[in-house]
Amino acid sequence: MIITVASGKGGTGKTTVAVNLALSLDNVQLLDCDVEEPNAHILLNPKITQTKPVHSLVPVISEDKCVYCGKCAKFCEFNALFVAPKTVLVFPELCHSCGGCMLVCSKDAITETKRKIGVIKKGNSNNIDLVYGELNVGEAMAVPLIKAVKAEINPSKNVVIDAPPGTACSLVSSVHKTDYCILVTEPTPFGLHDLKITVQVLKNLGVPMGVIINRAEVGDKKVYDYCKQENIPILMEIPFSKKIAELYSRGVPFVTDMPEWKNKFQEMQKTIQRCQK
């Protein structure tokens, strides 16, 4: 079963939930799809056993063959090509690697080359198989790297995916085709606002979901009312606790210091499995 942990906005405790859930289950693989700011490994300190580069394909123009007709640039939806009288400029950060320019060039002047956009790191910590991506700084496109991380999914394991914040393309590609999504939120107006947007995305994607309320009791009750009204189960409440915050600031997942929480996470996973059937 593949469970994604998402939150709309960062800072609600999404990574904490993903890591603590992973630590509470057996036979787990944890994928950190927050490739812009992967944090799960900071809490887990894995021994990295494998690092591999992730590439995207970008066009290369052979100046010998090119007649500067401009067809390629005209085709490119993303303005990644610019044809001047005596040269063709390629803007690799804009290229979506669709291969279209290569198709439309009647002079066979275009080939493709690999460009490194980031790395995938694999490791193990506390019996958790961890996979995470790291996007190169200055690189705009996270989605190809997220897809590469997801290509590492091991279906024979309990898979937990830590999704990136936001509700745009990065979240969508992380949660696409997963079995269940846990939304971590705070009971505040900001939390509710972001939750509503994320719920909309998941409904569009048809992914079943439940909510974990973190730092319960800090704000107001509107998140609870909203979940009831939308029929979204509240899977767990994590109280605001100085101890949890302090453990987090030192990079310690709270289930390691407060083992009674392991049970709660295991129970939650069973509940999720039950409503799957």
Added chain:
Amino acid sequence: MTREITILSGKGGTGKTSVTASLAVLAKNAVITDCDVDAPDLHMLLNPAVLETQEFKASRVAVIDSDTCVQCRKCEEHCRFGAITQQGIDPILCEGCGVCVYVCPLAAIKLEKRVSGQAFISKTEYGLMSHALLNPGEENSGKLVSLVRKNAKKVAEKENCDLIINDGPPGIGCPVIASVGGVDLGIIVVEPTLSGIHDMIRALELLNHFKISAQVCINKYDLNEQNTLNIILFCEKNKVDVVGKIPFDSIFTEAMVAGKPVIEHAPDSKVSNAIKKIWRNITQSIE
């Protein structure tokens, strides 16, 4: 000349928006933007009244005309995003590149523009605001951020405002790049946690990469004073100014529930005093 600063955080949830809202109050004659177009929050503190709405159409999506299609599957073969299957086109996976349109021998596919969001110009008690809302799950948030900033520049010129304050999106990807390109100063709000420090370093690298001067503001500094010290030492070593430290205080959440910038909600609190000091430091450095 109009100056422009962007408040960043690496990750969301560090209190960036709460800090930005208070800075917007202190700035007076500034245009405020919310560059977090996929999950904007600033409007909940500034209560803008929308003056202008603009549709944002950036991406396109392929649509198959099933009457013309003879199921030759050429499009499926060429689509690199796995967006075409026997069931049709998955609009979520479709990037709108147009390869399928090109390879279809029967012209059964076309690209259609999709409305991906809306941009607004609004009035708040503290000045004009440029913001937007991306439709859930859409891509191209970077382009929408650029539109938000373009709108802000337009109104700043028209109204003779000398400062634009951008509330940046989380992360370091396309929307963030779009929110920092060409600004005069990037301010990173960081929490003294291990992941906070990690995110701050990535955000600093990003600002460095684009040659934008950076400053750091530590929020909830008393949550872990050792980490706070580490942040200060790191910044000293890398010649980055720390513009201030804000204590941990539930007054931030109370202000949020009240829907007000903390500096309005509790003007004499420790938090507000810290923010005033930060504002003085920032203004000095951009003069």
